[in-house]
Amino acid sequence: MNYDHIFQDAQEAFLQFKKISGKSKAGFLRKIASNIEAEKTTLIPLASSESNLPEGRITGELGRTVGQIKLFADLVEEGSWVEAVIDHANPERTPAPKPDLRRFLTALGPVVVFGASNFPLAFSTAGGDTISALAAGCPVIYKGHPAHPKTSELVGQLISKAVADSGLPFGLFTHIEGGVEEGQELVKHRMAKAVAFTGSYKGGKAIFDLANQREEPIPVFAEMGSVNPIITLENKLGSNIEGLAKSFVSSLTLGAGQFCTNPGLIMVPQIHTDAFCNAVKKEIKEIAAAPMLHEGIAKAYYDSLAKLKSKEELEWLQINSAEDIIKAHPALAKITANDWLEDDLFQEEVFGSFAIVVIYKDSEELLAIARKLQGQLTITLWGEEEELSQKSALINLLEEKCGRLLFKGVPTGVEVGYAMQHGGPYPSTSDSRSTSVGAYAIKRFARPIAFQDMPEKLLPDALKESNPLGIWRMIDGELNNRY
Template structure:
């Protein structure tokens, strides 16, 4: 099933050093570690392919995206089998994620065929205008060139080899070099095999897509610093993403780094809503907090509420529900160790334990803490994400303190308000603050479901992401890999076909 090799310019390539996968179950496999020379070969192939693919028709690119989706579905059982082994995620989760992955490929195919993303504009020449004439001008969005994509640990399909970043870049007309995530290299290789089949089926230039496997930092650093790479898509940790962001900014030619880095996704539980729905809110939060062992970037890690009897009833309901959740397998040994470290840090901070468990090995049990609003304000460490099923209740003394707490939030992917009609007046104070903090605002829901659609914004102010004007989910994400070009007095015969239709 596996070669363990890199896929570069249409060929499977070996290198000297290897690393072994560390699956949650099943056999380990050996994979080659990407070298700087492998990255260089992939980037050069991507640049060569862009000279053709970047000027291909939308029909050609849509057919290619649909072909990738078809080939992934053909390999569905094999993808699920190795994905479960490598990540410990359940079968249903992997099958659902595969559906999302092929769905977003097909969505982008439909999106580019409509042509709306091109944002085509035209200013007719005004030769007789005084005091100066106006030239004939056209404008539309064009692809930027080869793009680097980093696979994510927590989404081996939807945010990795053929995930949202790759789909958006290919739809835009960009070529792609993927740095595979070492947590699921086998899954990545099977997806690369699917893309290879689609390349051959659609007669696409071979360098349109490359996969460089690796363990460590050398290949990733070389990729973001390669002069032919024009943008980077990344989903991962704050520390890792910030390091790559700084490398992109320090290049002789700085390039955009579209990183999704971290978020605690706070929920503001308004008093009337808690009074009427304390039990349901507590149970609902526990279910969202522990979904996928809490390994979602939209995991709601903080619940802010007034310190009163209704809130304590909700805390009890959440505690009872969390106490019934069994241990779950985390994605990697490193993520599990980081989770235990994060729990220990909360234990040593000015918090009270509501649900305190002892996780071991790669297994994670949920934990729940509570803290006063003032202690939360005084301890910035409590504002940071703990990747896993850890929740924090922040008890405030007033709605005014809730608003003050919102002002001290860092950038978030999501902010949620649970409210009833009697809370509208208080929410009028809270909404303007939260709108500046997050890319997505929710009412009376939980943020762990991210719809792939035209309206979705999956991004936010730093540190949620490195570019607050972008999204990594939904059709709007294509804009990250486009740039506007104005064509002034260019003869119609030389204009891009998309401008002359």
């Protein structure tokens, strides 16, 4: 496979695209959104049939995909995301005169994006990674996920149509089909400047290593999933065991458990062991076996369970053998905190509707669990306000282990807004300093550049003295949006 032409076209498109106004960029992004909306009666059944996800779920996902695009369109149209900073000159300063310095964020260059199997729309072709890279000013070379080739190709065409209709160079977006080998070639290509990926730890880590072994290493933003523990405190759980068991099971089994944020661990105080386990067992029995995204994923799910079944520390609360090659039953096991602390296997993600209930004796054991936890996308802490106020040491530790800490509700259902952080410490992502959901996902694909004593006429609009864009800027240490 030789991708030279594709990257050369992308590089050419880049030099042109990075100079267009935020307003034009927003117009282009909104065209992608309206192209997708216009094709929704085709896209929804297509994505549903390729992913085995129900049409209702795909309908929601399409809405989310369009909403994301509009958020980034608004962001680049408003323009302040470039973090413009101006330090004025002072020719009188001694011992040396102070130069005029202006800094803002500029796009990285061509970016390789990998599609995710579990979100054929929102984390795939026109998903958050592609759109935030385009919003930043980066051309995208997109490798579709082989699990939904037709959906991927159709959305790719809708993006390319928006590129053409906006009078932009076609190299701005390229859709590539392929498997592991093609993906590796893209990551290794000398003109690639960053990679975005959502998927398994194994896949993300392989890409991360490859990118770092290049002659010019490039950043990899890999969201690799996690087990998203829910920690329950005594009074809160005791106040509503059945309701909370229901919330937990419904989050665990949503979409056959195929969400990055589905909770695969729940910590329960010893005193509530039986009541909670009974409630959960009752809830989980109601959940029918659900088709997974593809056969490989269903097989991996049952293989992981088989591996865990050999562990005698686990007591199984619910387990069924595979019914057919694609459908999977939810499964649940119980373990003491003492045993859980002994083996990292018990916090490895099992992609699907499986969770471990960890029974803890006291606050000390809970702190030990918190210390042992690996990096997570999310941690949820269910406690009454009064309980929580005595848990500052626990909360302090939990902050170190996640990107998002919840005090109500369940971790599935990731808001797309300004305050979302979807990215936690390793191994949940390869870069805890970034988010792959929400407005600030755009920052992954930009870097600061400073201009020293640049003539006013040459300055980009964001840095011109008159602030023609009316954006927020840090001027001589003070934030303002004067113009």
